[in-house]
Amino acid sequence: MAHHQHHNFEVDGVDDDEVPRNKCRTCLKQNTLTIATVVGVIMGAILGIILKSTKDKWSEREIMYIGYLGEVFLRMLKALILPLIISSLVSAIASLDLSLSRKIAFRAIAYYLTTTFAAVVLGIIMVVAIRPGVGHTEMATKQSEDTRNVTTVDTLLDLVRNMFPPNVMEACIFQTRTDLTSPSPNVTDVYKYNISFETVQNTNILGLVVVAAALGIAIAQLGEEARTMANFFHNLMSVSMKITSWVIFLSPVGIFFLVAAQVLQMDDIGSVMSRLGFYFGTVCLGLAVQGFIVLPLLYVALTRKNPFTFISNMGEAIATAFGTASSSATLPLTIRCLEDKNGVDRRVARFALPIGSTINMDGTALYEAVAAIFIAQVNNVPLDIGTLIAISITATAASIGAAGIPQAGVVTMVMVLETVGLPAKEVGLILAVDWLLDRFRTAINVMGDAFGAGIVYHRSLKELGLLEQSSEEEKFQVDKNNHIDETAQ
Template identity: 40%
Template sequence: MEKKSEINGHAMPSSASTDRILEKGAQKSFLEKLMEFLRKNLLVIMTVSGVLVGVGLGMMVRNMNLTKAQMTYFAFPGEMLLRMLKMIILPLVVCSLISGAASLDTRSLGKLGGIAVAYFLVTTLIASGIGVALAFIIKPGVGAGALNTNSLGLESVSSNKETTDSFLDLARNLFPANLVAAAFRSYATDYKMVAVGNNTNGTTLYQKVPVGTETDGMNILGLVLFAMVFGVALRKLGDEGEELIRFFNAFNEATMVLVSWIMWYIPFGIMFLVGSKIVEMEDVVLLVTSLGKYIFASILGHIIHGGIVLPLIYFGFTRKNPFSFLSGLITPFTTAFATCSSSATLPSMIKCVEENNGVDKRISRFILSHRSHSEHGRSGHFQCIAAVFIAQLNNAELKRWTDLHHPGDSHSLQCRCCRHPSWRHHHHRHHPRGIGLPTNDLSLMLAVDWIVDRTTTVVNVEGDALGAGILHHINQQEMKKQQEHQQQQGGELAEVRVEAVANVQAEEETSPLVTHQTKGLEATPEAIESVL
């Protein structure tokens, strides 16, 4: 007699036949899942493959002994990728910040900015601490002093800018005199020697006078500040500002469509970017053998900071798995590794954070647009390890952490106690209070910068993404609290209004000022705004 089992009161075939049916279903679903996975992650797979193929291609072409001109032609597809990504940055940053500032009320904007600054300040301090600790433990400069910079074909670099002028230039760039020029030029102070008279011996006396110059490169700080203030001004206009807000929202979405098209070129471009870098490499063996400890200390610092510290901070705030969040960002991470540019990674980063991780558009674009142009991870690790590296390179003894301090310029090292005789190195003119880094040693670090900078950029991008995720989580929690508070106070009427608001926020990025959203909700304007 055939055994039958009952499921939900119905007689079923024997377990053997059931197993066969389930196996077929499982096989089918597995294939479907595999195809769905490949379809969803096709771009990621292609991008990672592009890096691997690029390495192999670079190694093959390296043996062909190309001329400088041929190297340039070989690097052309990669150059096109960088040009495309940089082309899209200006409209992406300006339009996203204007629409973001217009759709967040001033109070929320201030609180959002405050939390973001605190997060990035803390992560920078932690990065600096890790950098100094590793530098003292690994001692990257010990044994590297024998390396002759001439053997690497390096040029000396000089940095003679006064700290005061650096801060003044920052303020000047925040308020560009010409917005159109700010799209491709920045303000920078230079110096000239001016005769101011003669001394008693008849010798002409000169003074160094700061002179304003324009340098090539987008003044992103000025554009960011203008975009934010302009967005707030549009919000203050009320009904009159609606049309312009709609325009910038539409411009923003059109820009993201362009980004999605460019992203399909990334795997091909990355292949040639990586390949051309391998072809252009000088004597890598000499660099790694002489500066291997410096490279190891820097990359280890990035692994600790990016693999342990940042995920722990994210988990502490959200109680969610940080690695599942980061798994949706493989494409921007690969792009960051290949391009060494946080700003070039910005378009794909914004797209992936919003689509794969569901971060609010206003928050992601507000945070990422700011952070892509300020390398917080780099300033923490690079400056600290670089300072200790050069001190050790010149046989200087730094026995206390307090011996180090950064006066704002990564090209300077100050020692509070300058009594050790080894500070009087032949590179320096002795000063009773402090010394600058020797330019030869700086050029040493710049020689391996292209190696270290890849992990630096990835960590920068990771920190920005996790920061956006944390702010999104905090915003969601605050919104829930406000909804509960309104439900308690307003009863059924408040409940209906809160549902309407939730639907509005789930839709595409629009401003609370848009008429069709606000007319029915004028009684509760606060409910409409993103609450932080």
């Protein structure tokens, strides 16, 4: 026994000398995937540009071959969205004490609505000040695929309809949306069109979030009676996270091919950028201000901690968000970075993030507002203060309703344009750079979610502490009783 302790003591001494070197190695080890993902993005762009310069026109089939591994990677990530969102929400809500979780939920939702609205207002201020669309009236509009008739009222009603799916299984695959058809060619008022409903193949995440929340609350209220069910969802969450860690291991390779194929798809980067440069710059500037000034300031004000350490710990998730352009697909990674690197309590992370990835889209909201006003400027449509307020409310609602998948913003864009009274085909103006902006705004969306969870965790320490304390006290009481029993025997 003595010899064993001596041996330990010697090892300790050696460790002390190697601390600096080990620190460096640990840092590299922890961030290997982040570095590899960022390298994947850069190398993918370089490969795309090199391949593009070798010949004029790449066929659709050739581009498909190049992006194939990326597509497979994205499919794997998307397959994890459903089990992850459902299991993480149910298990997080079921493990929170209801009287306390009400406060935590309130904080999370208050944060999401505030920052989303702030992002919209910021976008409007930027685009009105910079005026990127003024003097570009010669820009031709390309016909966009999505020219369905839509009114803001119907879109908002659809949002609520989708929150309460009539069939939970169907909600895993389909969303409902209103379809308006003209009763006769001479009827031009959209509000007099015939109303029908169609289901579109797109997971109804919002509905599933509501169902999962209800399920979690019910399990929490039943307590011991529903213990087995609670354990099932906890286990499902663990299994999903395990499989996710395997998939994430492939992310640098998948992202490399995704980005390369995307660059090849662009017609002519130079001419597009010269036409849309101001617009692109305005959106990026707005996103940078939101992500690196507004959110960090809010974080400092509410937690008194360094926001840039927080951001650097989220590096891997932000790089993956940029590569995949999907906040839902990045969710498993965001949860892992928050829990392992930023030390956020798992109950808060797994409760706040799935909801955040669905309703908190700062980047998308900012982009929707900028894009709508940019299109109005190009078309010389004057905007009064009332229209700007309408745009801000609609952009906030649209970003909540947008799915966490690549380029979902283009679909909700139609609803925002309708508010300003512009035809849906005008979306064609901005499609050329949308794929790239989509990646930037997704990175900001994910960052906003992470900051939200961090802030909610910090503000809820007291409530979470009470929970810890009560469970510690119970444990102590049990130990004490056992000890008394043993003594008595």
